[in-house]
Amino acid sequence: MGKCVNHPDRETSYICMKHNYYLCDDCLECHDPDIYCKFRSSCPIHFISKKGFERSDNLPEQNRESDEKCTVVFKPEDKKISIVSGTNLLDAAQKADLYINASCNGKGSCGKCRLIIESGAVKTLKTSLLSTKEKEKGYVLACQATINEDIVVKIPEETIEKKLKAAGMGEAATKKLSGLVKKIEPIVEKVKLQLDLPTLDDTVSDLDRLKRALKKQGYDISKMSTNIRVMRQLTEAVRGENFKVAVSILWKKCSSEIVAVSPLNNTKESLGLAVDLGTTSIVVYVVDMDSGKILSAASGHNSQAACGDDVINRIVSSEKDGVKKLKKMAISTINNLTKRALASINFNHKQIENIVVSGNTTMIHLLLGIKANYIRREPYIPTVSEFPMIKAGEIGLKAAYYAGVFIMPGPASYVGGDIVSGILYTGFHLFEEITLFIDIGTNGEIVLGNDEFLMTAACSAGPAFEGGGIRWGMRAEDGAIEKISLNPETFEPDCQVIGNSKPRGICGSGMIDLLSEMLLKKVIGQDGKFRIETDHPRLTIFNDEPAFIIEYAKNIDSDEDIIFTHSDIKSLVLSKAAVYAGFSILVEQVGMDFSSIDKMIITGGFGQFLDIEKAITIGLLPDIDRDKFQYLGNSSIAGAYMALLSNTYRQQTISISNAMTYIDFSSNNAFMDEFTRAQFLPHTDENLFPDVFKKII
């Protein structure tokens, strides 16, 4: 028993498991932070419910968290945090807002979360992913280490997330997008009004006075409501500049809401925020809502990456630690990017009144704190497809509290709003030409259709194209090899590295180049196995299997060569086979073959750097007329931008989403057959890749 923190006169047995304080029944039941929840709201885990509280009399002593604290200093930034003894090192890093690579979400299987203990010691689990040499140097896998004393930890170069090479940004983007929206229709409209001054003969309330002025301007006030926040600000707002006001009206599906009123002289330009919420990376555009001009942009890694590379790992993580944790990570990434974008143009986040978020179904669920558990379980049902208008403050986005957040609708669990946004941008749903659209990111989503039909499917490309599961694989960041050609005689690689720095690994487009080059130069065969002599200077043995040396350790001041192993080749082949099988089956389902395709659109962060010819060589893309291929950068952000400015486009995304027919491949035998046939370079069927076979034979 103890005293309620809010009511010292009340004895209660409910204790917070996390913070060791007591709350009485009233405080536990109450929803209003003004009334009872003084301290309760400081514990996110039981903000809404009794969850997290236990009767102290039922509580075995050892269940209470230890109070012993340890200090952790993270170098090179010298970030210092205090944590409870027994905390996992990866969790500690997250607590310090240091989001480090952890592709496998703490399973200890990816070996990415490598940190160096500089002083103090941690308790670690066994791992084969670190060499003896590395262990001697103090390397640990953060996810496998437990902190029991004060430590100093260094985050080595390779573990720090570098700047992403983001697609479709800057001046060029603005130019490309300008002209796409003819008439600007914001989500939150700002209306400037002079209200009638009140007199003894005209004593209608402030709100009625406001509505009367809106009606005079032609607004339909019969479907217009407001909320408690506005009513609380209204009294002072209308009198701030003698009844001259700016009114913000949020337009919803079939009604509108007055969401803010301020004195006219307090009013600043209204901004919009377009967000592409990718599994790997997040892009934001800050847009002037009057002109439609993109004022600023920023991109960065989704800090959820610390909970796994792909959507399945993210869902698993949300099931384990609660969806709130993942929500918080996504929100804080977006907020940090917004802050960065705004800082460069000197605007305040409260000016953001319009937001559009485009993302895949899992990302959107996690962003909103909606459980995604059944997305990964047959029959793969999302909780929401078409979202009601949300306010930024309800989910914690850095913007005006009342900013309207439009979420791109997504037709299925594995084909989401980002694809709908891409279709909106490319516009092929409006034309007769048969188009095959693919977004190769962490997932591979395919759409086939024209103005009469839209078929869609998703194939589990796996994380290989993003560097996952590949010994030296990495994302398209600074230090990634993005282009490779091999000397036909010596097989010596000629590499192009992002940021023109020393290579730190190899990204998706680099791997495709490498595989294609190895195939054409006969380093490997069509079965993906090495054909060159085992004593060739470019060949080595790693973990009992052959591996191709891309860069020698000595050239990059490292202890280890950058290599591409036989297992890496197999992973890549499986990934490309899944994508190709996806294309084939979708085309087959509508009774067509690849010759019927008029246009093939490739989008996604990855697509930007893809060498089409080489992608065809390895059998990732079909061997059709090269002129039919069209690269588009990040079509998800482009569609989000369009929806931000136009209600017509917002409504169009709903029509697109509703028109899409989803084909599930997971239980499709034809897909499995085609998948097997495609696990060859380029394919088991020569007739499908006539051009490629001419080159390799």
Place this chain on the structure above:
Amino acid sequence: MGKCVNHPDRETSYICMKHNYYLCDDCLECHDPDIYCKFRSSCPIHFISKKGFERSDNLPEQNRESDEKCTVVFKPEDKKISIVSGTNLLDAAQKADLYINASCNGKGSCGKCRLIIESGAVKTLKTSLLSTKEKEKGYVLACQATINEDIVVKIPEETIEKKLKAAGMGEAATKKLSGLVKKIEPIVEKVKLQLDLPTLDDTVSDLDRLKRALKKQGYDISKMSTNIRVMRQLTEAVRGENFKVAVSILWKKCSSEIVAVSPLNNTKESLGLAVDLGTTSIVVYVVDMDSGKILSAASGHNSQAACGDDVINRIVSSEKDGVKKLKKMAISTINNLTKRALASINFNHKQIENIVVSGNTTMIHLLLGIKANYIRREPYIPTVSEFPMIKAGEIGLKAAYYAGVFIMPGPASYVGGDIVSGILYTGFHLFEEITLFIDIGTNGEIVLGNDEFLMTAACSAGPAFEGGGIRWGMRAEDGAIEKISLNPETFEPDCQVIGNSKPRGICGSGMIDLLSEMLLKKVIGQDGKFRIETDHPRLTIFNDEPAFIIEYAKNIDSDEDIIFTHSDIKSLVLSKAAVYAGFSILVEQVGMDFSSIDKMIITGGFGQFLDIEKAITIGLLPDIDRDKFQYLGNSSIAGAYMALLSNTYRQQTISISNAMTYIDFSSNNAFMDEFTRAQFLPHTDENLFPDVFKKII
């Protein structure tokens, strides 16, 4: 400078003036308690804004609150609280949830907040409202005392608020109201549904599945939205009982919102709460939404009474201490009453899904935390008249978070939703008969009209009828003299006391009886002055003026006689004159006189105990045919009950409010003239009170 409590790595200069902790810019700007506001939300004063935070570098040392604590024990309940040295004793009592009488809102002028210091000492200001004898006994006025050390305080019998004699409650009420509502249309409708089970061939989202089922049942889903809370609970809710669910739909003006979804087996009966939010007292009814039956009721004092008796004092208090304080008081009174009402029938507050609140314009503004500042300033403009649908959780009412709260619309600053509710109940707006309706509570609101017109006005009756400003005046609580007759010879009073206990004072109906009896028995003249000899045993001198002794001190084990002074008579005469002038002018404004009145309805907690004949005798009510008078109990709660059960009635209240024409008396010369003429017993014009003059001459 200090470290942000949420981000220990950030230095910041913003310090909370109240709790002495630091917050960084991000935390100050953020709205989402999940993200940044860990500790901030524990300070109500700066939950929403930077208010209450100061840059610590700008802060003079002496501005920070002293940390020195004192303990105060309140007897007889032995409530113990810890407060900061320097706290006012009245504030301390409020902090301990002890709402004691303080009619003048801490000005030190009403002398009601009498407490006895049993141990320790307080610093007090001079007051003439306590006798030397009382001071010797340790009496202080709480509002004039400052605590600087540990003290024990006793709340004497006369300062404790007793149970109100509330009107229109219990079995009788239910009977009276049953049958008023033919078809129950709740604010939040509960629909039971079996959704289609998801399969690989039917993979629509949970929300779309739910909407599809609603559509099948005939609901218009095109105007139906939902919110983030529901989306977050939906995943588990639909799967809790294999897609059998109960859905709660909140009906708004022109759209609807899915506000809750739960597994069908978790569903309990839906309850409604009707609230009459009076300035003095608050009444709640708990209603079964299926049958319309009133299951339970409770009433009690509005704890805002500690901030003054009338609406003007409440507004002044809200301007001084912030509207949140007053909001909190009203909400917690309602919540405590609800808790009490529910406890008696063993229901949970989360079953309350429907709420209607009826109250005057000021009470409603303060309840919702809306500033009422301009209600008391010419030209007397309220902020809101017609309220949007609110959710209980948004304002902290003890109910389901999503419970729909319908606020009775009020046509003017001084004629509010309680009057509209009364009209709805009496129904005279639907008939041809000319009706004069009056609610005499803390304010006096008058409506004149029929099915063709509704004119309304308010007269400042003053607090006298509720016991304010009267030496021994009190509310209609236990111990109040509610009926008096005088022996024609000895003038010895025959008193009826509420609760049949010893008298503690006199309430409104008792005062009217007393005044009428004194006039008829010639203790006083028509001018209100005493006519009996100064040495009469029933006459005494108090503060240099004559006073009538109602009860001798010795009979009630007291130090003082219960008396009625010449000033008390004057106050009462002013009050009755204001009400009568109000009637006269309103009737005159529409070109009628009292003979045109077909019906006179008297309502309000006060009205219940009013002796019509005696009220006419003193000139409070017009001297018309007694058969035209009709007593109705608490018509505000009755109308709230009707609106709770019927959308037709809810819409009717809006029509009533819009149809009412408000006449302002504050700048009306005719009113001032009539007010002056009415300051006589019963009136200066004999022709207006023929029956009364027959009796007194």
